[in-house]
Amino acid sequence: MTNQTQATDPNDQNVVEFGDSPGRRLRVQRQSRGLAVERIAAQLHLKPEIVEALEQDRFDLLPDPVFITGYLRNYARMLGLDPLPLIAAYQAHAGTPKSIEPTRPIPGADLDSGGTRFLVRLVSLALAAAVIAVIALWWHDRPEVSPELSPAATELGPDATALALDARSIDGSASAVAEETPDTATGPVDRSDRDRVAIPESRESPIPDAAEPGSEPGSEQARAAVASPTSETGSHTASSAVETAPPGPSETPSARTTTPAPSPGATPAPAQIPTDPVVAAAVPAPTPEQAQAQAAEKGIVLEFTGPSWLEVRDAAGQRIIAGEMKAGDRREVTGQAPLRFTVGRVNNSSMTVDGKPFDLEGRSRGNVARFSLDPESPE
Amino acid sequence: MFFRSLRGIFSNDLSIDLGTANTLIYARDQGIVLNEPSVVAIRHERKGGGKTVVAVGEEAKLMLGRTPQSITAIRPLKDGVIADFTITEKMLQYFIHKVHASRLIRPSPRVLICVPCGSTQVERRAIKESAAGAGAREVFLIEEPMSAAIGAGLAVHEPRGCMVIDIGGGTSEVAIISLNGIVYSASIRVGGDTFDDSIINYVRRNYGTLIGEATAERIKHSIGSAFPGNEVLEIEVRGRNLAEGIPRSFTLNSNEILEALQEPLAAIVGSVKMALEQTPPELGSDVAERGIVLTGGGSLLRDFDRLIEEETGLPVVVAEDPLTCVARGGGKALEMLDARGIDLFTTE
Numbered sequence: 001m002t003n004q005t006q007a008t009d010p011n012d013q014n015v016v017e018f019g020d021s022p023g024r025r026l027r028v029q030r031q032s033r034g035l036a037v038e039r040i041a042a043q044l045h046l047k048p049e050i051v052e053a054l055e056q057d058r059f060d061l062l063p064d065p066v067f068i069t070g071y072l073r074n075y076a077r078m079l080g081l082d083p084l085p086l087i088a089a090y091q092a093h094a095g096t097p098k099s100i101e102p103t104r105p106i107p108g109a110d111l112d113s114g115g116t117r118f119l120v121r122l123v124s125l126a127l128a129a130a131v132i133a134v135i136a137l138w139w140h141d142r143p144e145v146s147p148e149l150s151p152a153a154t155e156l157g158p159d160a161t162a163l164a165l166d167a168r169s170i171d172g173s174a175s176a177v178a179e180e181t182p183d184t185a186t187g188p189v190d191r192s193d194r195d196r197v198a199i200p201e202s203r204e205s206p207i208p209d210a211a212e213p214g215s216e217p218g219s220e221q222a223r224a225a226v227a228s229p230t231s232e233t234g235s236h237t238a239s240s241a242v243e244t245a246p247p248g249p250s251e252t253p254s255a256r257t258t259t260p261a262p263s264p265g266a267t268p269a270p271a272q273i274p275t276d277p278v279v280a281a282a283v284p285a286p287t288p289e290q291a292q293a294q295a296a297e298k299g300i301v302l303e304f305t306g307p308s309w310l311e312v313r314d315a316a317g318q319r320i321i322a323g324e325m326k327a328g329d330r331r332e333v334t335g336q337a338p339l340r341f342t343v344g345r346v347n348n349s350s351m352t353v354d355g356k357p358f359d360l361e362g363r364s365r366g367n368v369a370r371f372s373l374d375p376e377s378p379e
Numbered sequence: 380m381f382f383r384s385l386r387g388i389f390s391n392d393l394s395i396d397l398g399t400a401n402t403l404i405y406a407r408d409q410g411i412v413l414n415e416p417s418v419v420a421i422r423h424e425r426k427g428g429g430k431t432v433v434a435v436g437e438e439a440k441l442m443l444g445r446t447p448q449s450i451t452a453i454r455p456l457k458d459g460v461i462a463d464f465t466i467t468e469k470m471l472q473y474f475i476h477k478v479h480a481s482r483l484i485r486p487s488p489r490v491l492i493c494v495p496c497g498s499t500q501v502e503r504r505a506i507k508e509s510a511a512g513a514g515a516r517e518v519f520l521i522e523e524p525m526s527a528a529i530g531a532g533l534a535v536h537e538p539r540g541c542m543v544i545d546i547g548g549g550t551s552e553v554a555i556i557s558l559n560g561i562v563y564s565a566s567i568r569v570g571g572d573t574f575d576d577s578i579i580n581y582v583r584r585n586y587g588t589l590i591g592e593a594t595a596e597r598i599k600h601s602i603g604s605a606f607p608g609n610e611v612l613e614i615e616v617r618g619r620n621l622a623e624g625i626p627r628s629f630t631l632n633s634n635e636i637l638e639a640l641q642e643p644l645a646a647i648v649g650s651v652k653m654a655l656e657q658t659p660p661e662l663g664s665d666v667a668e669r670g671i672v673l674t675g676g677g678s679l680l681r682d683f684d685r686l687i688e689e690e691t692g693l694p695v696v697v698a699e700d701p702l703t704c705v706a707r708g709g710g711k712a713l714e715m716l717d718a719r720g721i722d723l724f725t726t727e
């Protein structure tokens with residue numbers, strides 16, 4: 001109600017002043033005509049409470065502004081009043097109409113996937129955990145490979161492999177080779193150059209010949225060395241060496257090591273050349289005495305018929321051999337067991353353990369074999 | 380596409396009530412910026428030179444029924460939907476250009492268009508594509524009764540039933556709305572144009588005289604009523620006497636027009652009763668308590684609310700400024716365009 005209406009005498013109901021509230025004006029008009037609220041309500045098809053609320057300006061009891069304006073218009077028209085001032089007066093009273101709000105879903109209360117979403121999340125989490133666990137296991141069990149000798153490098157040509165090898169590994173391999181064959185006649189060779197170490201060792205037959213006398217004491221030592229391990233493994237290794245000898249003397253180095261024992265040193269070597277073309281390059285290289293000596297040391301021999309690479313680490317993870325191999329190369333491996341091998345280009349490599357051929361192909365993946373080996377328990 | 384969105388920065392969002400009789404455009408933050416008849420005047424060039432648009436809107440409406448052979452004044456919308464696709468596109472293009480402030484940059488507004496709830500998918504797609512062809516960057520559709528309810532100021536988001544009757548030029552829509560959605564809707568192809576046609580037919584039948592659409596509309600505006608009133612109004616009109624072939628003048632009164640309009644009015648009342656019949660009881664009781672809201676130009680017909688009130692026994696109120704309700708409602712919906720959880724809009 002405005003101040004003006006409050007100022008007027010509320011008992012004087014027939015006086016309508018300018019600025020009166022719409023409800024008061026309607027009530028005054030209705031009472032002046034002697035009409036009851038019920039009759040008005042019936043004519044307007046409204047409930048009497050709504051008509052009373054209109055007359056008392058109780059707009060909070062009434063519905064949306066559009067209805068109030070409509071009711072006022074209809075009521076005024078019924079009483080023969082001009083509805084426009086009434087509506088204008090009401091609109092001055094009324095605030096702004098309510099704005100429309102979009103019906104938003106309650107977050108996280110999606111009926112479509114409410115129950116299953118949690119399950120899906122759980123399952124996917126479990127799957128992710130499983131995948132991570134598998135990767136971790138694989139990583140843990142994977143044999144250590146120096147970054148220079150990654151499998152990718154093996155796919156490249158030997159030159160690329162050579163480039164990948166750093167000087168340190170070359171030095172290491174060279175020194176490893178040097179340590180392995182300290183008592184061969186290759187002593188004066190420049191040891192920093194691996195190739196030069198390898199080539200005379202494998203290709204030049206005079207050298208083993210020359211080494212023959214020198215290796216005599218070495219072979220004695222080797223036999224002694226063989227004796228000590230075989231004291232545990234027993235006569236089994238010795239007998240197996242003997243057994244393998246007759247059927248194929250050209251097959252394995254160990255066979256060669258056994259055959260020279262009865263026969264003089266240089267003779268078996270040329271005889272073996274035509275019998276086994278695969279190891280032809282390697283065959284002339286070791287004289288029986290030398291091979292005997294090396295086999296006696298530990299018994300793991302690797303031979304290469306083509307470009308390849310090799311890395312061997314001992315139990316402490318120390319690199320014993322690492323480097324590129326060429327056709328005809330031959331390496332004996334000694335070290336603290338178990339030894340970890342990484343042999344590239346398995347098709348160009350062959351390996352024997354105590355004279356027995358060792359299946360590299362079966363352990364290779366993508367032509368690279370990675371495995372651990374304890375020579376004292378070969379299987 | 381990129382340039383469209385770039386130009387969109389300089390274009391205001393528009394809500395268009397593409398009506399059979401009138402097209403209204405509401406610009407965001409500006410209100411109603413255009414209210415013109417949906418009429419286009421086309422000139423047929425000689426020697427197969429194609430067609431050119433001569434006039435659109437108010438100017439073209441003046442030509443309606445008064446054109447020479449080379450010009451045709453067309454109403455490209457019929458019964459609330461597009462009857463002539465190309466001309467509708469041209470008309471929309473003209474209107475959008477007219478309300479666009481900048482003359483340098485071509486308009487590329489987001490447009491919300493009201494469609495009759497009874498329109499088919501094909502009709503809706505035609506409206507959408509003609510708006511896109513007229514330069515709209517994005518086109519949204521809203522059903523007319525929903526837009527009308529919002530424009531009337533109804534709290535459509537509340538869990539309360541409200542009934543809206545929108546009487547347009549080509550169609551009349553009846554809908555029950557609750558929680559931002561349409562519970563029931565019906566659309567009949569009866570509207571202001573049907574009233575005009577009924578008046579033309581009545582005059583021809585009873586007076587043997589032919590009157591034009593514009594004259595019929597003038598009669599409707601002046602003395603048309605839907606419910607018998609206390610006073611009888613009269614109007615003098617001129618038409619061509621069919622027997623003599625000469626223009627004659629005669630007088631019509633409001634009771635005659637009421638009689639003439641009985642058929643279309645009965646159709647609308649019938650659809651309202653049908654809607655009330657189909658309304659779920661809870662919503663029906665909400666409607667009974669508060670009443671029915673009338674919108675659209677047709678509700679300006681004298682005592683139309685009284686007619687519905689007497690026929691249904693429910694309170695009926697006419698919305699404020701019923702002609703612009705749909706466009707204003709579209710404008711309010713436009714402001715909620717970017718709000719999440721919009722469920723006011725309709726798909727094709």
